[in-house]
Amino acid sequence: MSTDVVTPVVQIDDLSISFATDAGAVKAVAGVTLTVNRGEVLAIVGESGSGKTVTAKSILGLLPETATLGGAVLLSNRAGTATRDIVTLDKKQLRAVRGADVSMVFQEPSTALNPVYTVGWQIAEGLRAHNAKLTRSEAKRQAIDILRKVGIPDPEVRVDYYPHQFSGGQKQRVVIASALVLNPGLIVADEPTTALDVTVQAEILDLLRRLRDEFGTAIVLITHNMGVVADLADRVAVMYQGVVVEEADAATLFSAPQNDYTKKLLDAVPRIGQGRVRTVERAAERERMRVSRASEGHVDAPVVEATDLVIEYPGRLGRKGFRAVDEVSFRIAQGEVLGLVGESGSGKTTIGRAIGGLTRITGGSLKVLDFEMNGFSERRFKPLRADIGFVFQDPAASFNPLLTIADAVAEPLVIHGRAKNPEAARKRVDELLEAVQLPKSYGDRFPHELSGGQRQRASLARGLALEPKLLIADEPTSALDVSVQARVLELFAELQLEFGFAALFISHDLAVVDLLADRIAVLYHGALVEEGTGEEVLEHPQNPYTRRLLASLPVPDPAEQAARRGLLASLQENSRANPAG
Amino acid sequence: MTTELVPTGHVAALPPTKPGFFGRLPVLKQLRQSVGLQRGMLVAGLVITAIFVLVAIFAPLIAPYGFSQLRDDAGAFGAQQPPSAAHIMGTTVGGYDVYSRVLWGAQTAVLVIIMAVVFSIFAGILLGLVSGYLGGWLDRVLVVIGDAIYAFPSLLLAIVLSIVISGGQSSLWGGIMAAALSITVVFIPQYYRVIRAETIRIKAEPYVESAKMLGAGAPRIMFRHVLRNATRTLPIIFTLNSSEALLTLAGLGFLGFGIEPTAAAEWGYDLNKALSDVTSGIWWTALYPGLAIVLAVLGITLVGESLNDLADPRLRGRKRVKQKEGTMSLTSVDKPLPSETEILEENA
Numbered sequence: 065m066s067t068d069v070v071t072p073v074v075q076i077d078d079l080s081i082s083f084a085t086d087a088g089a090v091k092a093v094a095g096v097t098l099t100v101n102r103g104e105v106l107a108i109v110g111e112s113g114s115g116k117t118v119t120a121k122s123i124l125g126l127l128p129e130t131a132t133l134g135g136a137v138l139l140s141n142r143a144g145t146a147t148r149d150i151v152t153l154d155k156k157q158l159r160a161v162r163g164a165d166v167s168m169v170f171q172e173p174s175t176a177l178n179p180v181y182t183v184g185w186q187i188a189e190g191l192r193a194h195n196a197k198l199t200r201s202e203a204k205r206q207a208i209d210i211l212r213k214v215g216i217p218d219p220e221v222r223v224d225y226y227p228h229q230f231s232g233g234q235k236q237r238v239v240i241a242s243a244l245v246l247n248p249g250l251i252v253a254d255e256p257t258t259a260l261d262v263t264v265q266a267e268i269l270d271l272l273r274r275l276r277d278e279f280g281t282a283i284v285l286i287t288h289n290m291g292v293v294a295d296l297a298d299r300v301a302v303m304y305q306g307v308v309v310e311e312a313d314a315a316t317l318f319s320a321p322q323n324d325y326t327k328k329l330l331d332a333v334p335r336i337g338q339g340r341v342r343t344v345e346r347a348a349e350r351e352r353m354r355v356s357r358a359s360e361g362h363v364d365a366p367v368v369e370a371t372d373l374v375i376e377y378p379g380r381l382g383r384k385g386f387r388a389v390d391e392v393s394f395r396i397a398q399g400e401v402l403g404l405v406g407e408s409g410s411g412k413t414t415i416g417r418a419i420g421g422l423t424r425i426t427g428g429s430l431k432v433l434d435f436e437m438n439g440f441s442e443r444r445f446k447p448l449r450a451d452i453g454f455v456f457q458d459p460a461a462s463f464n465p466l467l468t469i470a471d472a473v474a475e476p477l478v479i480h481g482r483a484k485n486p487e488a489a490r491k492r493v494d495e496l497l498e499a500v501q502l503p504k505s506y507g508d509r510f511p512h513e514l515s516g517g518q519r520q521r522a523s524l525a526r527g528l529a530l531e532p533k534l535l536i537a538d539e540p541t542s543a544l545d546v547s548v549q550a551r552v553l554e555l556f557a558e559l560q561l562e563f564g565f566a567a568l569f570i571s572h573d574l575a576v577v578d579l580l581a582d583r584i585a586v587l588y589h590g591a592l593v594e595e596g597t598g599e600e601v602l603e604h605p606q607n608p609y610t611r612r613l614l615a616s617l618p619v620p621d622p623a624e625q626a627a628r629r630g631l632l633a634s635l636q637e638n639s640r641a642n643p644a645g
Numbered sequence: 646m647t648t649e650l651v652p653t654g655h656v657a658a659l660p661p662t663k664p665g666f667f668g669r670l671p672v673l674k675q676l677r678q679s680v681g682l683q684r685g686m687l688v689a690g691l692v693i694t695a696i697f698v699l700v701a702i703f704a705p706l707i708a709p710y711g712f713s714q715l716r717d718d719a720g721a722f723g724a725q726q727p728p729s730a731a732h733i734m735g736t737t738v739g740g741y742d743v744y745s746r747v748l749w750g751a752q753t754a755v756l757v758i759i760m761a762v763v764f765s766i767f768a769g770i771l772l773g774l775v776s777g778y779l780g781g782w783l784d785r786v787l788v789v790i791g792d793a794i795y796a797f798p799s800l801l802l803a804i805v806l807s808i809v810i811s812g813g814q815s816s817l818w819g820g821i822m823a824a825a826l827s828i829t830v831v832f833i834p835q836y837y838r839v840i841r842a843e844t845i846r847i848k849a850e851p852y853v854e855s856a857k858m859l860g861a862g863a864p865r866i867m868f869r870h871v872l873r874n875a876t877r878t879l880p881i882i883f884t885l886n887s888s889e890a891l892l893t894l895a896g897l898g899f900l901g902f903g904i905e906p907t908a909a910a911e912w913g914y915d916l917n918k919a920l921s922d923v924t925s926g927i928w929w930t931a932l933y934p935g936l937a938i939v940l941a942v943l944g945i946t947l948v949g950e951s952l953n954d955l956a957d958p959r960l961r962g963r964k965r966v967k968q969k970e971g972t973m974s975l976t977s978v979d980k981p982l983p984s985e986t987e988i989l990e991e992n993a
Contacts, residue, residue, distance in 0.1 A: 086678055086961075420858050449860035462851035466873045476859045526855075 071144045072099045073250045073282045074123055074166070079135040081118050081127065092118045094306040095135070100250065102144075103280040105272075107297035107314070109287060109329075111545035112516075115306040116286050120252045123284065124166055125150050125158040141165045142249035163190045167243040171255040173235035177227040184223035187211070187242045194246060206245060214241040214271060233264035240271060244279070251275065252284045257292060261407035262572065266616040266632055269295050288546060290333045291618030294318060294625045302326045314622045332550035333620045334575040336602050342557070343582055343598055350399055350582075365434055367534045367566040368396040368419055374427030375414050388414045390590040391428065398533070401560060401567045403581025403598075405574055405613075410587040412570045416538045419568060420454055421445050433533060450480045453527030453565070457539040459519035463511035469522050470507030473497070476529045496525040499562075500555060517548035521555060528563060535560075535567040541576060553579055574617055578602055586610050611635055672880070672948070675955040683961070687951035693944025700748055701755040710742045712749035712910035725927050735929040738918055739906060747933050749910035753821065754891050754941060760825035761832065761890040762883060768829075769836025774875065776837070777844030778867050784841075791834035799889075800896050803827030807902045820904030820911070824894045831893075832886050839882060843875035850874075881956065884949030888942040895938050912938050 081093040093115040100106045108116040121127055122137055137150040139161065148161065167190075170176040178186060187210060188203035204223060211219035214237045227235055236256065243251050253272065257265035273296060275281045285297060293300055293314065300317045302310040302325065310323040321327045354364060375389040389411040396402045406412040417423040419432050421440060430437040433448050456462035463472050473496055474489035483489035494504045500521040511519055520540060527535055537556070541549040557580055560567060571577045577584055578598045585595040586607065594607040605611045615632040619625055672691070679687050700707065715721060719731075726736040734743035776784040807823035847853060848871065856866050897903050898913020906914060912934040919931035955961050 422854060422857065446860045449858065452858070454855060454858040456851045456855055458851060462855045464852045464856075464870050464874065467869075475856065475861070479859050479861050479865070 071140050071147065072101050073140060074098075074100045074284075075136075075138040076119070076123070077136040077138065079119065079122060079133070079137060081115070081122060081134075082132045083128075084130040084132075092131075092306055093122075096303070096306070096308055098301055098308065098311070100282050100284055102249065102282055103276055105276055105283045105285055105296055105298045107285040107287060107293040107300045108303055109290065109293055109300060110303035111288060111329075111547065114303040116303045117254055119303070120254060120284050120286050121168075123150060123250070123252055124162055124168055125153060126168070139165055140249070142247060159193070163248065164194055164246045165248050166250040166252065167246070167248045169236075169240050169243050169251060169253040169256045172259045173232060173239045174227070174259075176239050177235060179227050182224050182226055183211075183230070183238045183242075184208070187223075187238070187245050190242055190245055207241075210241045210245045211238070214238075214244065216241070231264075232260055233267055236260060236264075236268050237271060240268075240275075244275065244281070247279070248281070250282045250284065252286070254286045255288070256285070258287070258289070263407065263612055263616045265292070266618070269618070270629075272296055289618070290330060290546070290620035291625070294620050294622045295618045295629070302329065318621055329547060330620060332547040334550070334553070334573070334579050335619065336575050336578050336614075336617070338575075338579055340578075340598060346561075347582055347597070350397070353399070354397075364398045366395040366397050366431075367400075367433060368394075368568065369431040370394050370415075370428070371430075372428035373415070373418070373425060373430050375411070375418055375423060376426045388590055389418070389425075392587070392590075392592045393428075394585055394592065394595060396534070396566050396568060398566055399564045400583065401569055401581045403577030403584040404568060404570045404587060405572065405577050405584060406587030407572060407613075409589070411590040412572075412587050413538055415587075416536050416568060416570050419534075420452060420536055421449070450476070450530045451533045453530070453532035453535040455520070455523050455527045455535065455537040455540045458543045459516060459523050460511065460543070462523055463519065465511055468508055468510055469497075469502075469514065472511070473507070473522065473526045473529055476526065480530060482530070492529070493525075496529055497522070499528070499559065500525045515548075516544050517552055520544060520548075520552050524552075524555065524559065528559065528565075531563060532565055535565050536570070537567060538570045539572065540569075542572065549576070556580060574602065574614060586613065608635070608639060612639055672952070675952055678961065679951070679955055683951055683954055686947050687955070690944050690947025690949075690951060693940055694948055697751055697941045697944055698755060701751040704748045704752045708745040708748040710745040712741070712746050713907045714742065714745070715740045725922065725930065727927075728929055734933050735927075737915060737930045738922060741906065743915075743929055743933050746906075746910040746915055747912070747937050750912045750915070750934065750937060751941070753904065753909045753911050754894060756821050757824045757828070757894045758887045758890045760821065761828035762886060764825060764829040765832035765886075766836055766879070766883070769833045770840050770872075770876070770879075772833070773837040773840025774844055774867055774872055777841035778848060778863065778871060787837070788841075791837055794830060794834050797831075799828070799831040799893055800900075802830055803893055803897050804900065804902050806830070807897060820908065823902070824897055825890075827897075828886075828890045828893050832890075835882060835886065836879075839878055840875050843878070844871055847871050847874050878956070881949055881953045884945050884952065888945040888949070891938070891942055891945070 076096055076098040079093055079096045080091070083090045083092055096115070096119055098106070098108075098119070108120060110116045118127065118131075122133060123139060127133070133151050135151065138147050139150055140147040142165065148157070150158070150161070153161065177183065184204055184207045187207040188200075191198055191203050191206060208219045208223050211223060216222050216234060216237055222230075227238070230238060240251075240256075256272065257268050260268060269292065272283060272285070276283060283296075285293070287293060297314045299311070299313050301308050302317075302323065304325050310317065310321065310326045312322070317326065318330065321330055357364060371393050372391045373389055373393065374387065374391055376385040376387045379385040392411075392415065394402065404412045404415065414423055418425050418430060418437065421432075421437065421442070424440055425437050428438070433451055435445060435448055437445075463469070467475075470490060470493045471486045473493045474483065474486035477483040477489040477492060478486060483492070486493075490507070493507055497504055497507055502518060502521055502525070506514065506518070506522070511522075514522065523540070527537075540556070541552050544552060553576065560580075567580075569577060569580055574584075581598060583595065583597055584601045586593050586601065586609070588609045594601055594605065594610045601610060602614065605614055612632070612635045615628055615635050619628065676684070676687060676691070710717065722732065722736045722740050722742060724736060724738050724740045726732055728735045732742050732744065734747065736742055737746070772787060776787045803824060804827075806827040807820070810819060810823045810826065853866060853870055856870050861869075894903070894911070895913035895916070898911045898915075899917045900913075901917060903914040903917075904911045915934040916931060916938075919927075919934070922928075922930045
């Protein structure tokens with residue numbers, strides 16, 4: 065840059081945004097002032113509804129028609145020669161700015177790409193939009209060039225591939241390539257790694273870091289994941305209720321947060337090793353119970369016992385079926401919490417559904433409460449369902465929107481004949497709501513009138529209504545904000561202590577599992593690669609995949625995260641040499 | 646881990662907007678939501694439809710003559726009389742009073758609409774629900790039958806049915822049943838398809854899976870969890886089908902398969918008889934029944950289309966908001982857990 069005084073890429077000044085909704089005007093952003101300098105990564109963190117995405121989208125003028133803006137968003141081009149106020153631009157001027165001066169990377173790469181065009185065509189589309197005279201071969205040459213830069217192997221061939229021919233991480237690379245092709249000074253990345261597995265996330269974060277270092281591109285990173293922030297950001301702005309409550313460089317923010325909200329947000333992030341003490345206590349307690357019962361002549365059968373469990377989904381005619389679970393053996397003792405960890409497609413949800421009788425098993429043996437699930441019959445299994453509770457991933461979707469919370473929680477009681485109708489079950493429902501720390505009056509509300517965390521608590525109440533011997537929780541907190549997650553996990557632990565149920569806790573997040581689980585099982589491509597106590601698996605992982613998974617998990621501490629990056633790089637090197645994992 | 650996030654600033658939660666009983670009724674709810682042109686369309690449609698229904702109910706009181714009346718105390722009306730004080734819309738070629746027959750015609754039209762929709766809606770919903778939820782061969786057979794019925798022109802079906810029911814010429818109820826049943830046959834697949842598609846979507850929703858996990862049986866899941874969630878779009882199809890039913894009835898009458906003038910007044914029949922009048926400059930016999938058909942269909946269609954637009958948040962218009970207007974909604978953080986005492990207080 066030739067000028068001495070470096071203009072910032074974007075300067076947001078007293079930005080306020082209101083939306084017209086059915087319930088009247090809603091303010092999303094109230095007076096935000098932010099600056100992004102050249103070649104800098106600014107992370108905007110906050111929980112859902114804090115206004116972070118809306119703020120970032122206003123930089124591209126991408127807000128829906130129902131929004132009204134106030135204040136100014138001054139965006140300058142890459143050379144720093146021209147500065148324009150996005151708020152005042154008309155549609156045509158906005159089109160000229162988008163892509164050339166600022167572009168966007170979306171959360172979900174599989175929906176951000178159009179499935180009926182080749183990736184090369186989609187990258188070239190941005191080029192053509194800004195230069196009508198560009199020839200086809202020149203556009204393709206540039207597309208190949210940019211694909212190479214974002215690390216797609218064989219770009220000359222792959223440029224003609226369709227999106228479905230790429231993996232999730234590669235798709236996100238393509239999305240980044242199309243954002244980068246006009247070499248804008250600023251990229252807005254809205255949760256760019258949330259939809260990706262943690263090992264892939266590490267690679268994408270590496271790529272974004274390279275953008276900053278090699279291309280000098282400034283990045284506005286929107287995320288709720290403090291680990292990602294620690295890994296990538298130079299400066300952090302914490303948003304809460306539409307205002308920036310704290311802004312500091314990353315190292316300072318993590319080491320010495322000033323604002324109360326920031327402190328609580330950082331405290332709520334689960335870290336590996338936190339649950340260790342409690343786990344050891346619980347294991348000792350269980351052992352005492354077992355010994356005392358054994359002395360009375362009881363031998364406790366395990367709640368779940370899987371031996372060489374195989375689950376295959378049938379393929380299309382003439383094709384081989386897909387083996388989702390491959391000869392997995394494990395057992396859950398009474399009162400024990402088994403954490404099942406794995407990335408998407410590892411078969412963890414399939415195992416949970418098989419235990420719940422929603423998916424049929426195709427081989428091996430799976431005994432649930434001494435009932436053999438191989439050769440499953442719904443009629444014979446139904447009485448046992450009273451002893452199995454289930455908590456689903458998305459609390460918003462797992463409640464019938466037309467039933468009140470009390471009716472929904474009463475469902476299991478009515479179905480299994482413990483109560484004649486929801487009204488008769490109300491007393492028990494009130495007890496359950498109290499047990500999950502919801503006021504009784506919430507029973508009369510409809511699911512949409514509760515917040516995410518409250519809904520998940522109600523979901524726990526429903527799962528526990530019949531005092532089950534086994535609770536299956538499938539990613540119960542992954543749809544929740546981190547502070548809410550912390551409290552739901554805490555509640556889960558308390559209830560487990562109180563009711564003493566055994567649990568299968570399914571999650572992709574090692575730190576979350578570590579908080580609750582007595583033992584952890586790691587799944588990889590349908591096979592169980594490692595199993596043991598939290599200490600064994602997380603402190604001394606034996607399997608290379610577990611090690612890679614652990615190293616990929618970003619920790620909310622910039623200094624430690626920098627050190628971990630080196631470790632991860634060497635592990636990835638090893639896995640490339642020996643991909644069998 | 647034992648943290649409780651307390652909102653740092655003072656935050657005004659959105660005031661709870663609890664509409665009253667009337668505000669939650671299907672059409673009135675949309676009326677409250679609508680603004681601008683969309684509201685104008687909906688109101689116009691509602692007004693026209695209301696007039697249509699009121700006329701049908703009070704036709705015996707409003708109409709100066711009966712629908713098959715040819716003479717009064719002053720003698721016969723006479724054929725093709727131009728509008729006058731005694732017959733404000735003139736008389737038809739058969740010597741009936743046009744004004745009276747237009748009013749009475751509304752009654753026939755409303756009866757056909759109600760019967761056609763009532764017959765088809767129950768059968769369609771039940772079939773759609775069962776076929777969508779259970780799937781398998783039943784589903785496949787029903788889909789094929791539905792598609793086959795779609796392939797028939799509805800008017801042709803209606804003609805066949807009216808011949809089967811009443812030999813082509815008919816009494817009031819014979820004619821109404823013929824029209825209503827033929828429309829029913831065509832409409833059942835429509836309701837069936839919509840409900841089936843919704844059922845298949847809802848079947849995969851976690852709340853249905855959760856009911857399955859709890860051990861609920863298929864009938865309980867279908868009627869408690871799926872049915873009520875699947876009926877969202879019905880008011881829209883209901884209104885759109887009503888106007889189609891009305892047009893089919895008029896079409897039948899126009900083709901000569903309608904209701905005898907001595908049995909009931911029917912707009913399509915009157916139009917048919919007015920065909921030859923138009924060329925000889927007698928405009929009133931065709932204009933008024935035609936206008937009645939257009940207005941009734943327009944009113945119902947306006948309601949249906951507005952409901953359709955308002956049901957979709959992307960098509961629904963909203964009032965513009967001013968800068969910095971509005972309250973901040975409490976979305977960011979789950980409310981802090983109520984303390985023990987708070988819960989006790991609230992439960993007391």
